[in-house]
Amino acid sequence: MGKQLWALIHVTVVILIIVEVESSLHRVGGGRYSWNSDVNYSDWANHQRFYSGDWLYFGFNRTRHSILQVNKSSYEQCVDTDFIFNITRGGRDVFQLLEPKPYYFICGRGYCIKGMKLAINVLPQPPPSAPLTPTSTAFTLIPLHAFTAAILTFVFKALIL
Ligand SMILES: *[C@@H]1O[C@H](CO)[C@@H](O)[C@H](O)[C@H]1NC(C)=O
Ligand SMILES: *[C@@H]1O[C@H](CO)[C@@H](O)[C@H](O)[C@H]1NC(C)=O
Ligand SMILES: *[C@@H]1O[C@H](CO)[C@@H](O)[C@H](O)[C@H]1NC(C)=O
Ligand SMILES: *[C@@H]1O[C@H](CO)[C@@H](O)[C@H](O)[C@H]1NC(C)=O
Numbered sequence: 592m593g594k595q596l597w598a599l600i601h602v603t604v605v606i607l608i609i610v611e612v613e614s615s616l617h618r619v620g621g622g623r624y625s626w627n628s629d630v631n632y633s634d635w636a637n638h639q640r641f642y643s644g645d646w647l648y649f650g651f652n653r654t655r656h657s658i659l660q661v662n663k664s665s666y667e668q669c670v671d672t673d674f675i676f677n678i679t680r681g682g683r684d685v686f687q688l689l690e691p692k693p694y695y696f697i698c699g700r701g702y703c704i705k706g707m708k709l710a711i712n713v714l715p716q717p718p719p720s721a722p723l724t725p726t727s728t729a730f731t732l733i734p735l736h737a738f739t740a741a742i743l744t745f746v747f748k749a750l751i752l
Contacts, residue, residue, distance in 0.1 A: 614644040616685070619709065626651035626658060628702055632709040641713045643691045653682035656707065657699040660686070666695035666710060669703035691715040 617639055620630040626649045649658045659674040678686050678696070688694060691713050698707035 614642070614646060614687075616646045616648055617641065618648045618650070620650075622650075624650045624652070626656055626698070626707070628705050628707055631706070636709060636711050639711070641688055641711050642716050643688060643713055644716055645688050645713070647686045647688065647696075649678065649684050649686070651682050653679060655700075656702060658684065658686075659697055659699055661695050661697050663693070663695055666697055666708055669697060669708065671697060671699040671703065688713045 619626055620632065620635055651658065657677070657679040659671055660676040660678060661670065661674050664670070665673065676686075678684050686696075688711075693710065693712050696709040697703040
């Protein structure tokens with residue numbers, strides 16, 4: 592499959608995540624292209640609040656950087672050989688924080704030692720602050736599902752071509 596099609600799928604997945612899920616999407620490092628060696632990720636994480644179900648977005652140059660989920664000791668010692676999950680795909684990659692627990696991420700190829708490492712503590716999902724009334728649910732949910740269905744149809748057509 593072509594590069595453009597993969598890019599389309601990536602963009603679509605990010606749109607679907609934003610539209611369909613009530614969870615937040617955290618852009619790691621803050622900017623658009625910010626999984627790199629210039630960011631203090633402890634400082635960034637200290638100013639965020641992560642809940643189970645939230646997503647992380649990593650934007651990076653994949654010829655130089657990668658993103659691996661590791662355990663605590665591998666995070667502390669920058670060991671990239673025996674990771675839990677390799678998140679690296681196209682350089683605009685997402686990861687869902689499914690459980691309330693600490694998560695650890697590092698960059699491979701020696702960049703972890705230079706500071707490209709991220710530790711976060713995920714909290715349990717808080718109760719919804721403002722429950723939707725039946726009327727607003729009916730008005731908001733139906734168009735969202737129709738929108739999603741339209742996007743999925745578009746992607747599947749593109750995949751077949
Ligand atoms: C990153 O920021 C934290 C404070 O959030 C600070 O303690 C630490 O020294 C900083 N690290 C570097 C390498 O500047
Ligand atoms: C990505 O990294 C490679 C290798 O270091 C470099 O040649 C290239 O210019 C970078 N691309 C961007 C868009 O920064
Ligand atoms: C963490 O992963 C390393 C390999 O990177 C492994 O040797 C170690 O036993 C693991 N530690 C825990 C507590 O699972
Ligand atoms: C992670 O996946 C990327 C893309 O599939 C690959 O290029 C890279 O070598 C993998 N990293 C490790 C440490 O296996």
